[in-house]
Amino acid sequence: MSYSIGQVSKKLGVTIDTIRYYDKSGLLPFVKRNDIGRREFTDNDIHLMRTIICLKNAGVSVVDISKFIEYRLQGDSTLEKRYQLLEDHRKDLQQQITDLEDTMSYLKFKEWYYQTAVEAGTETIHFVPGTNEVISDLDKEYSQHLKSEGNLKELQNFANVKDYRNRNN
Amino acid sequence: MSYSIGQVSKKLGVTIDTIRYYDKSGLLPFVKRNDIGRREFTDNDIHLMRTIICLKNAGVSVVDISKFIEYRLQGDSTLEKRYQLLEDHRKDLQQQITDLEDTMSYLKFKEWYYQTAVEAGTETIHFVPGTNEVISDLDKEYSQHLKSEGNLKELQNFANVKDYRNRNN
DNA sequence: CCTTGTCCTGAAGTCAGCTCCAGGATATAA
């Protein structure tokens, strides 16, 4: 049983052009052609392509993925290299997730800022009286708000973000 | 007290060129110039720029950020719009994080795959005997492994990812 | 046999987000 490029495109949710681009870039050296030059994908090919798409989702560049695929073609001697490559990218990904969580924490703070401003009908409640400058220890006020809400987890997150952001001022 | 572009660059950890690019793109209309045309950043400007960088980190495009800044200049009538914009992007960000966590789960699976292959000295332990095809229910084996390890949280994550991935085949 | 659909290639185009460059002004220190 084999699949055409169009069928694979639907199965994996990527465009035909993207698949051809990946092939051109050396990500799909394992895909065979039939007698008139059309690509024929096996179930195993599709399995491998899922891994490729997963790496792409993890933010791995096409060049790095092609390295991985190259190693694979070289057989068992490259198993450790492949493991290492995945391990490195998993660590990167963990860092990405952590960074996004920090960003999230800050966005929540900003949402509180606007929530309260909308309630008050004006942004000036957050300004130093008579100016357009934001009160400098608004973060303390927000921390207080989180505490009074009993949201200790977010309080902790926000404290970490603050620490980080104030580090190299 | 005001800061030069170079000082701000160091404070915020972005290059001078990037700051100028942001200014060109309409993200910094609030930054004033001195008599010889140099930018002078106030503490409040820097505060605002942190929010801009945060939005950028959350994956918001320069065009969308400039909308936010535009709203800000229009005063209190746009408070709700600004709140909505943040809310929308916070939701996007939450989705991003969730997606990355799924990717993470799959990467962990692949790491197990290579870990065990390295231990065995060959990848063939994961192949259908006599072929180069990966065993089709390797995921079950991995689930078993997670269970035996007592890693129930990851077991749950992995199960979700599998469900999702098998949905539109 | 003709139309419609899917496939092929190489090459050029697009987009976001920077990044660099040329050419020039001002400021600070020795």
Place this chain on the structure above:
DNA sequence: TTATATCCTGGAGCTGACTTCAGGACAAGG
């Protein structure tokens, strides 16, 4: 006063990951 550092502008260039295009081949149904 001369060297060095920092700033300014407009505009060109770069990178990665596609995306589109021109021009053509084959296959199946009516």
